[in-house]
Amino acid sequence: MKAFTLASLSLLGAVTAQQVGKEQTENHPKLSWQTCTGTGGSSCQTKQASIVLDSNWRWVHVTSGYTNCYTDNTWNTTSCPDGATCAKNCAVDGADYSGTYGITTSGNALTLKFVTKGSYSTNIGSRTYLMESDTKYQLFNVIGKEFTFDVDVSKLPCGLNGALYFVEMPADGGINKGNNKAGAKYGTGYCDAQCPHDIKWIEGAANSEGWTPSENDKNAGSGKYGACCPEMDVWEANSVASAYTPHPCSKNGLTKCSGTECGDGDERYSGTCDKDGCDLNPYRMGNTDFYGPGATIDTTKKFTVVTQFIGSGTKLQEIKRFWVQNGKTYATPETTFSEIGGNSITDAWCEKQKTHFGDNNHFKQIGGLAKMGESLARGHVLVMSLWDDHAVNMLWLDSTYPTDADPSKPGIARGTCPTDSGKPEDVETNAPDSQVTFSNIKFGPIGSTFKAL
Template sequence: MFSQLAALAALAGFVAAQQVGKKTTETHPKMTWQKCTAGGSCSNVNGEFIIGANWRWVHDKNGYTNCYNGNTWNTTICKDGKSCASNCAVDGASYASTYGATTSGNALRLKFVQKGDYSTNIGSRLYMMNGASKYQMYTLLGNEFTFDVDVSKLGCGLNGALYSVSMDEDGGLSKYSGNKAGAKYGTGCCDAQCPRDLKFINGEATVGDWKESTNDPNAGVGKYGSFCTEMDIWYPGEANSISTAFTPHPCTTTGQHRCEGDGCGGTYSDDRYSGTCDPDGCDFNSYRQGVRDVYGPGMTVDTTKKFTVVTKFLKGSSGQLSEIKRFYVQNGKVISNFESTIDGNPGNSLSPEFCEKQKVAFNDADIFANKGGLWDDHYANMLWLDSTFPVDADPQAPGKGRGSCETSSGVPVEIESAQANNQVVYSNFKFGPIGSTFKQP
């Protein structure tokens, strides 16, 4: 999986073993967030975070033998998907010492590299919880989501991410008989990229046809993937100190589903667009839209200091999503999203019209409309976020320059050493009706 810093606000998830281990007590980090009303009054909510199951220790349910070690399966214990799910357990997590994930008050801090007593952990993925056993569900339509973020210690090739996906609220616990762990242990992951590096999907192990990664000692790619609708509020990798974007990824299906092989589409398939979801989405990246002097160190949005991110999901007269608007707040100043300077693609928000014109201006396939419209990367080194991508393209060509990082940057083995102390801090989460989480002039 991507070596990345990630936090997830779940709408409806990485899945590893389905039984519950008892070697380490599972204690979720606690963090308060605020639920706001139409009048602008906000009240504290006691929330929790949980680390995804793909990061957890997977062992035989009666002992300490690894079911998955490095990037390979123990085929003695895991002969097939169903028996592996029955024989193996996902255990509790030590969040601070193992993963470098800590909370304090209304803040969540994620470290990139955490050196523990027995191993070194790279990256993490956390999910917001409603209590101990259910993911936090949000209805974005007609509402806004606001948070503070500090990306001053997050550089090229790294992914400071916050996004929403339509997972099952209980992580698939009630839907799949082979899943005994559920949301409490981070199961049920899906997204529009249809990840195929998941160890367990739908209560079964992906042990068959598993191919170990050639450049990631902890990951591989399996036969199956898990897909669902995704809204990148501050993800994927689309928010470091160099570049930022927000991106909806529609699907023609509802909720989490399992797919197989190249039929999944997305990052891990030969045919990127063969699945039921749009892996590209329609993104607003100011740098990519030709505005290259507004977001970054010392710029209008100064990424050396903490700032507030506001995302509004506006409902049109038809009752459907009509527009996604972005604001920033820093030093008491409200900063509207920046106007695109791309010929034929004006605007500073995402709408059906903007997205249609963007695909034409950038000469991109319009999978977004076809599917319904409105993370350190071992596959592409995060260059699609903060550099020129494809790497042989002219960085001045429309849509190809996505950030100022060099095309040689982002190599995982290099940044895991040189940028081991990188981190991201999220705080002051707020959610409520349009106009309720911050004062707009």
């Protein structure tokens, strides 16, 4: 469900490429995080790092000048007669993070603004990655570990998603793959379990073949190819609803897909990745007063999210969630459906949930937590993003979905947002000042990053 909206550059165009431009110096905003040992968050060491903007948002022009290689939602057929040639002809440039994209950092905090109006552009949303160095993404193996962060979603209304998640994309951004000379330094190499077709560059070539401009997004389109890889959604949320979801795939790492293997449309459950995943959304599990404004976890205020990946080696057995706010620790509440029970993700829990909700269990067919664990053990890149949904208005996260289903049927109600909410044209016009802040990231063995209070 990651139909990300790209930057809308009114003069320059919202574009990406593979060579390296020289018009804007690329300076990665600094962001610190911590690795922990011991217990209760008492022994944590700060790491000085940075974040980088995904290449899909960047200005790209011909290497010999300023002519756009992609403008609005169409390719320049002169500079891009085919994917390989396009990647040779076009240069991706550096980013003005705060001025153009509304991305700022301060110490251990990252803030992503929704709509940013610059001198030459109006930008919508963003996608960023945590860096280990100037040219390499930070890799995480979370098996047997816990990942903790603070989040402020108080300025995220219905229809928006402030997401923090892991994907098995290449640590170097796929540099030198095909004609990719930009690499992780310029945010290349993205993939996820939705096998997105709006990725403009895959494995060092333009995704221009069969490109179709979007009918409802003037800055986006879709090409013949998709970019698939396993994905662990640690956090997909706004102020109304939240969920965490493993999405295993049958193949390792980034896979350039086409046709049935992408799992598009009616072939959703024939693809190489589990697009539905096995989600745990407290509201969907019947706990309608746990998360939201004024709820047990009061989303008008900052809180801490702890995710534990229980297992060892390549074996993932269980994913548990704890919450900390106002000096008190909360476990995710037990589901109210007796046919399911439990409050954490296991293979058995997913089977019961899929059966009771009447959902296709592609999660099990792909390999469930075992396959997800194998992927996580190979190392994943941390993604932090803010986006609106041009496909189904984020209703799968925060409303009744499918919209024509009986909301009293188990699994249909996911949040309190109206079924006519979340339209991108509405949220971009009426909620441009929306933003999300992720901060205080900690990572270490289970029990090392926080103290239960």
